Amino acid sequence: MPKDGGIGASTKRREDLRFLNGKGRYTDDINLRGQAYAWFVRSPVAHGTLNSVDTAAAAGMPGVLRVFTGADFEGIGGLPCGWQVTDKHGNPMLEPAHPVLAQGKVRHVGDPIAVVVAETEAQARDAAEAVAFDIDELPAVIDMKAAVQDGAPLVHDDIGSNLCYDWGFVEENKAAVEEAFAKADHVTTLELVNQRLVPNAMEPRVAVGDYDPWTDHHTLYTTSQNPHVIRLLMGAFVLGIPEHKLRVVAPDVGGGFGSKIFHYAEEAFCTYAAKQLERPVKWTAQRSESFITDAHGRDHVTTIQLALDKEGHFQALRTDTYANMGAYLSTFAPSVPTWLHGTLMAGNYKTPLIYVNVKAVFTNTVPVDAYRGAGRPEATFQLERVIDKAAREMGIDPIEIRRRNFIQPDEFPYQTPVAVEYDTGNYQATMDKLIEIADLSGFEKRLAESKARGKLRGLGVNCYIEACGIAPSNLVGQLGARAGLYESATVRVNATGSISVFTGSHSHGQGHETAFPQVVAEMIGIDASQVEIVHGDTSNTPMGMGTYGSRSLAVGGSALVKATNKIIDKAKKIAAHLLEASEADIELKDGKFSVAGTDKEVDWAGVTLAAYVPHNYPLEELEPGLEETAFYDPSNFTYPAGAYACEVEVDPDTGKVTIESFAAADDFGNIVNPMIVDGQVHGGLGQGIGQALLEGAAYDENGQLISGSYMDYAMPRASDVPFYKVDHSCATPCTHNPLGVKGCGEAGAIGSPPAVVNAVVDALARAGHDITHIDMPLSPSRVWAAMQQ
Structure with a gap:
């Protein structure tokens, strides 16, 4: 294994050096010369007829450059939906228009009515308060x-x-x-x-639009998990900008969890307004705004x-x-x-x-x-x-x-009655491992200890399976997807042997800058420190679908493997020429090309230098240079699976639930970086426990979000979660991608909510309560009320 860590090494995340030192570069860190600031005026009611919007007073306030309304977007496309579902009768779904700014009607609290653009954010905010609108409120349906x-x-x-x-x-x-x-x-x-649930990523969304009138070129900087998809959707379906005239950049992204996959109105607005004003326009979400704008x-x-x-x-x-x-x-x-x-x-x-x-x-x-x-x-x-x-x-x-x-293990591949075919798995093994790491044989002793302290103890177990790396494109196209679901990678080898990898995947906490180099380093036999990852900019990365659905390694990593194999194949041809041997006799190991059965060899840097300084080079057979691109479209989903166990204590006097232990035995296939996988599982478990015990978005009958801030929406804290026991040793490698990986990013959030609820119901049942279910979140008041029935 390379000394700096190849596949299977728990290499520390290299990106954390800048993140933990406050040197990350997020979208809000981007400030362009001459930029103006946008502030959105949003509907205070959930449903109403929008009779008029009066911008005169706001337009005359200090620093205001322009006030935009829905009328400015008449004739401009609305936000598109990327998946069409056909109903059980064969009819396409109903698909209403989604304007960038409200036109004629407002349909939820937070629906954008107008936008003030001013020299400073404070001026834009002040002027937004002067925008007058007339709404006839209608009954809301919740x-x-x-x-x-x-x-x-x-x-x-x-x-x-x-x-x-x-x-x-x-x-x-x-x-x-x-x-x-x-x-x-x-x-x-x-x-x-x-x-x-409200996603509540650590970094709120931001959009910065820029426009160059001399080249008619647009740039959008945005907090996105998939910049190429945003470019396609916004350019083709909303603003009508040719892709070669539109660049989308997603720099460091502080968490997404799905909420930053989608194309939002603010992105389209800032891009559009930058052209209208011929200067950059920036919008940064307030946290309270995120509660009513993020999906x-x-x-x-x-x-x-x-x-x-x-x-x-x-x-x-x-x-x-x-x-x-x-x-x-x-x-x-x-x-x-x-x-x-x-x-x-x-x-x-x-x-x-x-x-x-x-x-x-x-x-x-x-x-x-x-x-x-x-x-x-x-x-x-x-x-x-x-x-x-x-x-x-x-x-x-x-x-x-x-x-x-x-x-059973000998029944794979297994065709389910709901269309998908599982390629591999061993659910008995993960259950056996769970029983071991959770020490279920000691539960009765722990139960007695809890009882002695006046607490109710319960044990909840469950299993899960998920489908990751949505695929293949031709199948999902038949199911209504309006985009391909492949991934891409370009591997560029420099003359001295270092490597730049340009990927269509995007990281928002998954550790791509660490794990992807481990794959390349392992394949070639060089230090991972010689490999850099470039992502997030449509101007220098190949068209890709981004990161979601635990697809980074299974799909993006597979594209990386394909491109690297192309590099190795060409490098072997160069090495064969340098060593005056047959290509079939060339072996690559530990960063050196050798002739099988001899001591003749040339190192990686010698071959890469020859590719760019072709003094001794098979020019009649090969072009100079060493750069390859590959696209990978999976033949199937991957199917991570596992078994989870949760032990809780319930206070019978208050209904408060405390998680005493949590164990997770997962099958993720082959593991590239165990430490990153552990972290992904830990994060998912925290989110799942948050849903089970704490989180919930609540609306009143008028459509007002009454849990619209952290005062009313309970996010999990460190004290709400235990130290986890996690294991991923019961691996059955995926059979249809070159890395044998399955995906790990969402497992914890999938498997943990039922484990927690099962444990609480078990605790109450052991205490004699005839309770079969309590809806999440299992707040103290809900649990206490259930016990009083």
């Missing part, structure tokens, strides 16, 4: 089930319904599922809510039913879900409760028949889209909660009922 009833207020009058689509999957299974339920020995039914996550209401035989074997599963879209369709919102959710309802189990129904609904709330896990946490929560309830009803140990239904 509850999803109420929204689809006859006579409900319409969020979008022009489409005539609040039902975006009614999706059934797999529709041809429906009759067989009904028959299986009719014949089942036992049926478990559970109604649950997967509550709305929210989750927000499903579900009834799930599980049919079992008398031994506890799963016979069939059916779900009925209402999924909130909010007031508009965000970029990938329609795909989350359908293709990223319905396809995962088989979980780790051999359920022969499954039917999933999803009704996507428009309401007068902030748009909802992908948030860490995106559909898979919702599927896992439903499935693992109903399995736990079934085990309790049938008197079967919760681990045993799962083992009885696991897909």
